[in-house]
Amino acid sequence: MKALTFSGGVHPSGEKELTCNQDVKVMPPPKMVVIPLLQHTGASCESLVQKGDKVKKGQKIGESRALITAPVHATISGGVKEVRLYNHPLGNKGLAVIIESDGFDQWADDIKRDDNFFRLLPQEIRDKVRDKGVVGLGGAAFPTSVKLTPPADKEINTIIINGCECEPYLTCDHRLLLENYREIIEGLKIIMRLLDVGKGIIAIEDNKLDAIKLLSAVIKMEPNIEVAIVKTKYPQGAEKQLIKALLGCEVPAGKLPFEVGVVVDNVGTAVAIYEALRDNKPLIERIITVTGSGIKEPQNIKVRIGTLFSDIVVFCGGLQGDIAKVIMGGPMMGIAQYTLDVPIIKGTSGILVLTAQDTFAVPAGPCIRCAKCIESCPMDLTPYLYGLYGRMQDYESMGKYDVADCIECGVCAYGCPAKIPLVQYAKWSKMEIAQAKKKKIEKKDKDIK
Amino acid sequence: MVPYIVSTSPHLKIRETISAVMRDVLIALIPAVAAAVYFFGRRALWVILISMASAIAAEFISEKIMKREVTVSDGSAAITGLLLAMVCPPGIPLWIIAIGAAVSIVLGKQVFGGLGYNPFNPALIGRAVLMASWPVAMTTWVTPFDAITTATPLAIAKFNLAQPLPSYWNLFIGNRAGSLGETSALALLLGAAYLLYKKQISWHLPVSFIAAVGLLSSIIGKDPLFNILAGGLILGAFFMATDMVTSPMTGQGKIIFGCGGGILTILIRYKGGFPEGVCYSILIFNMLTPLIDKYTRPQKFGVK
Known part of the structure; x- marks a missing residue:
């Protein structure tokens, strides 16, 4: 085949x-786990437990009413030590339930x-x-x-x-x-x-x-x-x-x-x-x-x-x-x-x-238009333009060149001989575009009021 | 706290850098340099060395004056100097080639912002300036080995001069008058094969360029093989037109560039004032490259 x-x-x-x-x-189950309330694409959960509560393995400890979300569960049995902001692997900090094991690992x-x-x-x-x-x-x-x-x-x-x-x-x-x-x-x-x-x-x-x-x-x-x-x-x-x-x-x-x-x-x-x-x-x-x-x-x-x-x-x-x-x-x-x-x-x-x-x-150099990024892009985009416009912080142009379709897979930046951080520019511009959109809507709402 | 490096994905990158790309081009030009020295003697080597030295010095000085990062180590200036030497007559006065190389770098590249931003092939800008400034020095050709003044095969054909045309074999191996590095198709093709193997160039542009010259010349009743081998076509198609910075990025765009350049070359050779037209064809299509890129942008995934 x-x-x-x-x-x-x-x-x-x-x-x-x-x-x-x-x-x-x-x-083996660790002595302590830190369970972030947001672990998925979608809305964050709210904690169902408080400091001092006893929880068992598999018990639901976070839930949300939103449409796109998923609850989180205790992964060991023990006591809730704290519910507080903790380092989140996706960056920054996020609210998390910290559980200390009781050693029984009970379902x-x-x-x-x-x-x-x-x-x-x-x-x-x-x-x-x-x-x-x-x-x-x-x-x-x-x-x-x-x-x-x-x-x-x-x-x-x-x-x-x-x-x-x-x-x-x-x-x-x-x-x-x-x-x-x-x-x-x-x-x-x-x-x-x-x-x-x-x-x-x-x-x-x-x-x-x-x-x-x-x-x-x-x-x-x-x-x-x-x-x-x-x-x-x-x-x-x-x-x-x-x-x-x-x-x-x-x-x-x-x-x-x-x-x-x-x-x-x-x-x-x-x-x-x-x-x-x-x-x-x-x-x-x-x-x-x-x-x-x-x-x-x-x-x-x-x-x-x-x-x-x-x-x-x-x-x-x-x-x-x-x-x-x-x-x-x-x-x-x-x-x-x-x-x-x-x-x-x-x-x-x-x-x-x-x-x-x-x-x-190595520091990023100038784009020499070698076209390796175009050849390897699985979404058939022109990533070199994200480097070009990204350096000028021209997010509007990046949007025009379909940055929204970028799946951030990284093949462009992987193969770039000039080592231009193309994915970083793409991610950054998506954030800026989303923020600009939000601001526009807020301004509109204000104007209506 | 442990200082781990934090950066955006991807965390793997190919080791190849810009200077590695340039190094491949320099390696690919070695056979043609060897052929030039073989046919035109030690004089050719001097022209090449002076041109490269002048280009590197011009890059260094202009970047210092413009307070830019000095980038001579990336090898692009060396390539520009080498390529300029290859498109000039072997007997060119050394001070003229030195000026030409400096002009290539300063007017052809640095005024636009340095590597990556130049719209035209810098070496061809240098050649065009030299052609306009010292036309006699730039069109005084010599025979291989004994350096007797003669005409190029294209000029013999164009102006019906009373001289015999070289055989196809001599055209192929480079035993004929012409620019320093353009004569030996054999040596150039060896280097081109290396660039293709290393994937630094793709077949689209050179093949369509050469095919267009061959096809159009047979259509108008001229000898296609002679037109492919006689001038600077092989050098131009594989080493000048394929300059990444100044040629289209997609395969489709490269074919448009190649076909257009080929047609223009034949038009200049048979309808224009000069016997050779590769240099100007490439410069004109350099100018059209942004336009070609604009109209040959790949269609994104999910709209086909």
Whole structure:
């Protein structure tokens, strides 16, 4: 079978052999967890607990009435030490519930296995997925219940389970494919039944031959599910690029995959959906890849949400070498941290520690119009213009050149010989444009009054 | 507190820098330099060295005067100097080439803001200025090896001079009169293959440029192979027109540039006053590059 792909993209060195051949280890629950109330794309939760409250593992501790949101749950049992602002891995600080362990790691009473979960009605499934705090585990952490609720006028015909893992260094999805393939397939079947879809695809990059072999063998008994091999190329796992590679159609600019009848979920999300329904288990832990030349014992670990980076680093043997960067996520889209005193959240796919030898800092030079950014941009944009207008802080022009369509995948800045921080300019201008829009609306409201 | 570096993603970058790009171009020009020295003697080497030295000095001095960061180490000035030498006659007085190189850098590049901002190929600006200022020195050609004054093959063909035309083989290996670095198609193609292999240039522009010259000359009943090999076309198409800063960015745009440049070259050669037209064709299309870029911008994902 020929590997499918999209046009554009780059081939950074994978660096996956650091961790891809080791079984996932379970990290014992930490003495303390810090659970941010905002861990997903959407509205922040409000705390349901106060200082001094006793909580059990799996108990809901944060909830919101907003449409696009997901509740958060206690990930260990113990006492609430504080509810306060704490370092947030997405930058700045955010309100978080700090729980100190009582050492018992006791489940909340209502969390019991339900072997009759397949009798649940569609709305009950959605409610449960929402109630158990399931969000996309690929990185963006979009609430899964929203993804499972397509608009009434859109007919869904394909479910794609994303096992590409195109980010270098990360191997947690690879291990999940090998170790939890049953749950992945069950999760996919639940989504297919829920949305009444007859076609499910599990997409895997061709650098994970063992996973392709295993999954292909397992799904022989499943007539509606296929394994699709996609080329190892970054950003193959980006939703729109994956749909293009598999189905040949483009999701219209500014629209969601619903538009072309597709729902894409990460392999980890499929497992989380299955566990939420069968075990009534909220999303309280996940597999992350702890890797990079700055980590003594790179490995994949199953870890409670809210565990601090510092505890994880200790569990993985500590740091080594001249540490330059600590990154939450992969090297292409991950977020650099200035401290280890920061918790992992639902969307954390890995902790990457780079040493001075891995990083490459030279000052940005002038654009020589080499066009590498245009050739590699998976959204077919002209990123060099973001550098040009960004330097002049001309956000309006950047908007005109479709900066809103930029998925911030980083291939432009990765390949730029002038080392211009194109993604930074793109992100910055999006923020400025959003702020300008807000101001305009506020001014209008004032004028009306 | 541990001072970790905080910066925006991506945290991985290719190691290649601007100077690495320039170094590849310099490497690609080595065979042509060797051919020039072989055919035109040590004199050619002097022209090249003076031109490069003058370009580098002009870059350094003008950046100092304009209080800009000194960027001679990126290698772009060296390339401009080398390319200018390659499009001048081997017998050019050394003081003229020195002026030409300085003009290339100052008027061709630094007045616009330095590398990346120049609308025209700086080396060709230098050549155009020298052509207008010292036309005799710029059109005095010599034969290879013995340096006897003669005419270029294109001039022989254009003005029906009573001289024999060189054979295709001699045109191909470079055993003919012409600009210092343009004569040996063989050496230039070797360098071009290196640039293509290193992905510093794409096939679009040079292939369409050369194809347009070949096609149009056969349409008007002239010898296409002669037109491809005789002048500065191979040098221009692979090393001048492909200058990233002054040529279109998309494949489509590059093909438009190449075809247009090829057509213009033949028009100048057969309808204009000069026997050769590659230099001016490229300069004219440099001027049109922003326009071409504007109309060949890729259509974004999701609107096709």
